Amino acid sequence: MYKLENDQLIVEIIDPIADQHLLGTRYCTGGYIFQVTDRELGPLLSGPTYPESFNVFDGQGIPDAFNLAPIKDLNEQDSCALIIGIGLCNRDKNTVESFCVWDINCGMQEISFRTKQSLGPYSLILERKIQLGERTLNSEIKLSNDGKEPIELRWFPHPFYPQPNKDELCRFNTKISMPINGGFELGQNGFISRKNWPNWEKGFYQILEHSDQNNLVILQKHPVLGLVAATCDYVPGFFPIWGNANTFSWEPFMECKVGIDEGRDWGITYEF
Numbered sequence: 001m002y003k004l005e006n007d008q009l010i011v012e013i014i015d016p017i018a019d020q021h022l023l024g025t026r027y028c029t030g031g032y033i034f035q036v037t038d039r040e041l042g043p044l045l046s047g048p049t050y051p052e053s054f055n056v057f058d059g060q061g062i063p064d065a066f067n068l069a070p071i072k073d074l075n076e077q078d079s080c081a082l083i084i085g086i087g088l089c090n091r092d093k094n095t096v097e098s099f100c101v102w103d104i105n106c107g108m109q110e111i112s113f114r115t116k117q118s119l120g121p122y123s124l125i126l127e128r129k130i131q132l133g134e135r136t137l138n139s140e141i142k143l144s145n146d147g148k149e150p151i152e153l154r155w156f157p158h159p160f161y162p163q164p165n166k167d168e169l170c171r172f173n174t175k176i177s178m179p180i181n182g183g184f185e186l187g188q189n190g191f192i193s194r195k196n197w198p199n200w201e202k203g204f205y206q207i208l209e210h211s212d213q214n215n216l217v218i219l220q221k222h223p224v225l226g227l228v229a230a231t232c233d234y235v236p237g238f239f240p241i242w243g244n245a246n247t248f249s250w251e252p253f254m255e256c257k258v259g260i261d262e263g264r265d266w267g268i269t270y271e272f
Contacts, residue, residue, distance in 0.1 A: 001034060002106050003021035004132040008214075009272065010037045010144040011132055012061075013111060016102050024056035025094055025149075027063035027158070028085030029115035030102045031128035031139060034061040034272060041224050044272055046162040046247040048203070062270065064139075069154035073120030082119040084143070084153075085126055100126075110134075123147030124258075135272045142265040145258045155254045157268055159230070160247040163200075167193040171219050171249050174212040176239075181206050184241065191221075194243065203244035209237060216252050229271040 001019060004011040014022055023029045032073040037146070047060025054060060066084035070091065073080075079092040087099040100115045115252040125144040131136065145151050145170045171190040178186065183204025184194050216232040236252030243249065258264050 002075065002104075002111055003129065004106075004109050004111060006109060006132060006134065008039060008135055008158055009132065009137075010039065011035075011130070011137060012036075012037070013130065016099065016104075016113075017133060020099065022054070022056060023096075023099070024061070025083060025089045026067050027059055027065050028128075029087075030085060030104075030115060030126070031111075031130055031141075031233055032059075032061070032063050033130065033139070036061070036270075038136065038224070040120075044162075044222070044224060044228075044254060045160055046249055047160045048244055050246055052161070059158070060160055062137075062139075062157065064155065066153070068112070068156075069152050071119055071122050072150065073122070075120060077266070080119075082117055082122065084117065084233060085115070085156075087117070088119065088163075097243050108232060118147065120221050121148040122151065124151060137267070137270045137272070138267065140265065140267040142263060143258055144263040145260055148260065151258045153256050153258055153264065154238075155266075156251045157232075158249055158251055159270065160249050161220055161228070162223050163194075163243070163246065163248055165223050166221070167197060168221050169194055169243070170221065170250060172210075173217040174210050176210045177210045178206055178208055183243070186221040192241065194248075195272060198245065200243065200245045206241045208239045208241060210236070218250060225272060231269045231271075232266075233268070234266045 012034045016029040020047045039233040045061045070081035088097045103114045107130040116193035128144040200223040218230045222228045234254045237255040238253040241250045
C-alpha cells in the first residue's frame with residue numbers, strides 16, 4: 001500500500017502492482033483509496049463485507065469505476081474490451097487479460113498516477129492525483145483522448161461509509177425524489193433515512209430522481225465523526241444509492257463524451 005499521512009489522518013492507497021490481488025474488472029486500479037484512518041479514532045471507511053472479509057468485486061474504502069462503459073474494437077469479434085483505468089479485459093470470463101501500467105509519484109501528502117491505454121482506433125491518457133489536506137482528501141481525474149474515435153465516459157465514485165448509529169443517512173444540496181421502496185425514505189428535513197433496519201443483510205439499491213444543474217454537495221452521517229461531507233465538481237447524471245448491513249454508499253455518475261483531441265477533468269473532495 002501507498003500511504004499519505006499527516007498528524008490527523010492516514011490514507012492507504014492500493015499499489016497497482018504489489019496489491020494486484022485486490023484488483024479485478026470493476027474498480028479503477030490507480031488511485032483506489034482503501035482506507036482512511038483517524039490517528040485517534042481508528043478506521044473511518046467500510047465495505048460491503050468489511051471487516052469480516054474482502055473480495056475484489058465488492059471492494060472497500062473509496063473505489064471508483066469506469067467499467068460500465070467498456071471500449072470495444074468493432075473490427076474485432078472476440079470478447080476483449082478495454083476498461084479505462086484497468087486494462088484489457090475478457091468480458092465473457094470476467095477476467096483481466098493485461099493490467100494497464102501506471103507511472104506513479106508518491107510524496108507524504110500527495111500521490112499521482114498516469115497511464116496510457118489503447119485498443120484499435122481508441123487511445124487515451126488517464127491522470128489521477130490524490131491530495132491529503134488537514135482533514136480533507138481531494139481526488140482529481142483527467143482523461144485525454146489522443147485516439148481516432150470519441151470516447152464515451154461513464155465514471156462513478158463508490159465511497160463505502162459505515163452505517164450510522166441512527167437511521168438518517170445523507171442529504172444533498174440538490175432536490176431529489178424516489179419512489180416508495182423497501183429500504184429508503186426521504187424526510188422533511190431533506191435527509192434520506194433507512195427503513196426496516198436492521199434487516200439489511202441482502203442490501204437495498206435505489207435510483208434517485210433529480211433535475212438540478214448544480215455541482216453536488218453531500219452531507220453524510222457517520223458513527224464515529226457524526227457528520228462528514230463530500231463535494232463533486234460536476235453535475236451528476238445517473239444517481240443511485242446502495243447499502244447493506246455493513247455499509248452505505250452513494251454513486252453520482254459523471255457522464256460525457258470526450259471528442260478526438262479533447263480532454264475532460266473532474267474531481268471530488270472528501271471531508272472527514
